[in-house]
Amino acid sequence: xxxxxxxLTALTLVLVLSCGAPENTQTxxxxxxxxxxxxxxxxxxxxxxxxxxxSPDFVDEAERITVFDNDGTLWAEQPLxxxxxxxxxxxxxxxxxxxxxxxxxxxxxxxxxxxxALAAAGMHGLIELVMATHAGMTTEEFERIxxxxxxxxxxxxxxxxxxxxxxxxxxxxxxxxxANGFKTYIVSGGGIEFMRPWTEAVYGIPxxxxxxxxIKTVFEVRNGEPVLVRLPEMNFIDDKEGxxxxxNSHIGRRPIAAFGNSDGDFQMLEWTTAGDGARMxxxxxxxxxxxxxxxxxESHIGRLxxxxxxxxxxxxxxxxxxxxWREIFP
Amino acid sequence: xxxxxxxLTALTLVLVLSCGAPENTQTxxxxxxxxxxxxxxxxxxxxxxxxxxxSPDFVDEAERITVFDNDGTLWAEQPLxxxxxxxxxxxxxxxxxxxxxxxxxxxxxxxxxxxxALAAAGMHGLIELVMATHAGMTTEEFERIxxxxxxxxxxxxxxxxxxxxxxxxxxxxxxxxxANGFKTYIVSGGGIEFMRPWTEAVYGIPxxxxxxxxIKTVFEVRNGEPVLVRLPEMNFIDDKEGxxxxxNSHIGRRPIAAFGNSDGDFQMLEWTTAGDGARMxxxxxxxxxxxxxxxxxESHIGRLxxxxxxxxxxxxxxxxxxxxWREIFP
Numbered sequence: 001x002x003x004x005x006x007x008l009t010a011l012t013l014v015l016v017l018s019c020g021a022p023e024n025t026q027t028x029x030x031x032x033x034x035x036x037x038x039x040x041x042x043x044x045x046x047x048x049x050x051x052x053x054x055s056p057d058f059v060d061e062a063e064r065i066t067v068f069d070n071d072g073t074l075w076a077e078q079p080l081x082x083x084x085x086x087x088x089x090x091x092x093x094x095x096x097x098x099x100x101x102x103x104x105x106x107x108x109x110x111x112x113x114x115x116x117a118l119a120a121a122g123m124h125g126l127i128e129l130v131m132a133t134h135a136g137m138t139t140e141e142f143e144r145i146x147x148x149x150x151x152x153x154x155x156x157x158x159x160x161x162x163x164x165x166x167x168x169x170x171x172x173x174x175x176x177x178x179a180n181g182f183k184t185y186i187v188s189g190g191g192i193e194f195m196r197p198w199t200e201a202v203y204g205i206p207x208x209x210x211x212x213x214x215i216k217t218v219f220e221v222r223n224g225e226p227v228l229v230r231l232p233e234m235n236f237i238d239d240k241e242g243x244x245x246x247x248n249s250h251i252g253r254r255p256i257a258a259f260g261n262s263d264g265d266f267q268m269l270e271w272t273t274a275g276d277g278a279r280m281x282x283x284x285x286x287x288x289x290x291x292x293x294x295x296x297x298e299s300h301i302g303r304l305x306x307x308x309x310x311x312x313x314x315x316x317x318x319x320x321x322x323x324x325w326r327e328i329f330p
Numbered sequence: 331x332x333x334x335x336x337x338l339t340a341l342t343l344v345l346v347l348s349c350g351a352p353e354n355t356q357t358x359x360x361x362x363x364x365x366x367x368x369x370x371x372x373x374x375x376x377x378x379x380x381x382x383x384x385s386p387d388f389v390d391e392a393e394r395i396t397v398f399d400n401d402g403t404l405w406a407e408q409p410l411x412x413x414x415x416x417x418x419x420x421x422x423x424x425x426x427x428x429x430x431x432x433x434x435x436x437x438x439x440x441x442x443x444x445x446x447a448l449a450a451a452g453m454h455g456l457i458e459l460v461m462a463t464h465a466g467m468t469t470e471e472f473e474r475i476x477x478x479x480x481x482x483x484x485x486x487x488x489x490x491x492x493x494x495x496x497x498x499x500x501x502x503x504x505x506x507x508x509a510n511g512f513k514t515y516i517v518s519g520g521g522i523e524f525m526r527p528w529t530e531a532v533y534g535i536p537x538x539x540x541x542x543x544x545i546k547t548v549f550e551v552r553n554g555e556p557v558l559v560r561l562p563e564m565n566f567i568d569d570k571e572g573x574x575x576x577x578n579s580h581i582g583r584r585p586i587a588a589f590g591n592s593d594g595d596f597q598m599l600e601w602t603t604a605g606d607g608a609r610m611x612x613x614x615x616x617x618x619x620x621x622x623x624x625x626x627x628e629s630h631i632g633r634l635x636x637x638x639x640x641x642x643x644x645x646x647x648x649x650x651x652x653x654x655w656r657e658i659f660p
Contacts, residue, residue: 062530062536139578192579192582200392206392207582207583208580208581208582217578217579218571219571219572219574219575221600226574226597226601228575228578228601241549243549244549244556244558245547245549248469249544249547252522252523252537252538252540253537253538267549270551270556274555274556
């Protein structure tokens with residue numbers, strides 16, 4: 001390991017000297033949508049400490065793993081998780097084949113547009129809808145369905161495509177981290193195959209750097225064609241205690257920085273920041289009811305309660321969206 | 331290690347001279363341990379076709395995903411899978427706490443050094459031994475146990491460290507592919523956490539590019555310290571039909587080339603080569619009983635039967651170790 005790192009360092013040095021690929025921290029000009037304040041300053045300080053070879057907190061590039069929750073951290077999650085809205089559209093499209101859904105929750109709530117009942121169904125309700133609407137097809141068919149929906153569906157209150165309901169300051173942060181040699185991963189409670197078709201275009205995060213919840217898939221040969229078929233059975237729930245497990249399974253390293261916005265991200269931040277050396281935990285606090293939505297301790301979606309209580313003692317950074325972000329959406 | 335360092339140096343030199351991530355194919359001089367022959371030629375032809383921007387088979391770098399089985403493809407697997415030998419050593423170390431093992435298979439076979447019975451237990455036997463010997467500790471403790479074993483254990487017939495029982499031609503091939511913009515993954519029936527501690531140093535493959543079988547892990551807070559604990563329960567078997575599933579879960583893209591050596595790799599090659607565009611499936615055929623081991627259709631370990639029958643009609647390349655490889659081990 002040591003020799004390999006030494007070789008890589010040598011390679012890096014050669015590149016710096018010959019090609020000008022700078023090892024030093026990229027300028028803060030990369031974060032134009034962030035107001036100057038404690039949150040931005042703490043993030044920049046962290047990046048400078050772990051990328052400065054002269055710093056005692058220096059971290060090799062290979063270990064600069066950062067993980068980001070998606071719903072409420074990279075894109076909005078109100079009035080319902082967007083995958084919930086996708087499932088709703090699928091339930092409506094498939095309802096004629098399922099008359100039993102008219103008296104069966106959470107399907108009844110979907111068909112009657114009962115958003116309160118849907119929100120109350122929470123992650124568990126989403127899973128039931130996922131089972132009924134996301135399974136039975138091949139992975140390639142599901143990718144096509146997802147892609148078509150994202151191209152045509154619009155957010156119920158803003159009328160914008162969902163891929164434009166992303167946070168501009170977080171897009172800048174992802175770029176800033178990658179420019180400083182960090183590897184950026186999504187670690188979301190949402191479906192891994194719901195996200196992968198678009199995360200590269202929208203966030204610059206390729207499919208292999210997306211971790212999420214999943215249903216079981218099996219390999220089959222259909223008419224001589226090998227395919228992966230999605231089964232109506234949960235495989236993994238990448239939420240709360242599941243997030244460190246998902247990270248360990250997919251990445252195999254403990255991240256040095258984690259970004260979330262709800263108590264579903266608590267264990268991810270807890271595990272990340274308990275590691276040796278410099279660590280950073282960040283919570284996005286939804287405080288801007290005018291430009292976005294304002295919610296925390298009492299929300300069905302993205303509840304943030306324990307995180308707010310403990311952020312201070314744990315040394316986690318809390319982003320106040322209203323004051324820390326100059327712009328919210330692109 | 332020596333070759334690997336030499337290759338990195340070579341890569342560095344290439345980068346220094348060209349300074350601009352060359353898109354053209356790196357020279358065949360990267361494969362010195364390969365004899366000129368049909369297998370080497372077919373591999374080089376494939377690499378040239380998919381990396382030449384003027385070729386109709388050109389593939390973007392991001393899609394140049396290659397997957398490698400480990401046991402019998404990157405390192406040896408005789409007289410038993412090396413993880414089997416690791417489990418054997420663990421069973422012996424833990425036996426005093428388990429008197430019942432003296433009459434219970436496959437533990438009895440381990441304690442009596444009955445290699446025939448052990449080999450017959452196959453992958454299923456390995457799983458039982460894994461449950462009994464690999465669980466109950468944290469992921470970090472397991473990494474320590476694995477690392478200590480690899481540092482001290484020796485191969486039963488060659489007396490070499492297991493990390494030197496790797497195939498020199500495959501090390502060169504990994505380097506050659508990466509020098510041409512390919513991303514190299516391990517997709518093994520072996521335990522993912524058994525491999526990750528050493529694959530970067532030995533193969534240049536980082537933990538996040540290792541896919542394998544796994545047992546369940548859970549997040550816990552022990553004395554205020556968040557840890558991941560390994561449970562004696564199978565989570566995923568990354569073998570046969572499981573390999574395309576594991577690839578889809580971890581990578582989220584279909585590879586364009588797959589390398590294996592046994593029927594456990596059949597579906598991985600089948601799924602890989604059924605994709606659109608240029609594809610390559612490669613089987614390592616163990617034909618050299620003098621320098622390595624000679625086995626295929628009748629072997630308990632690494633049985634290759636259906637693959638040999640169908641390689642030709644499927645257009646898969648079969649590497650004849652005896653004739654195609656000038657050297658076997660570093």
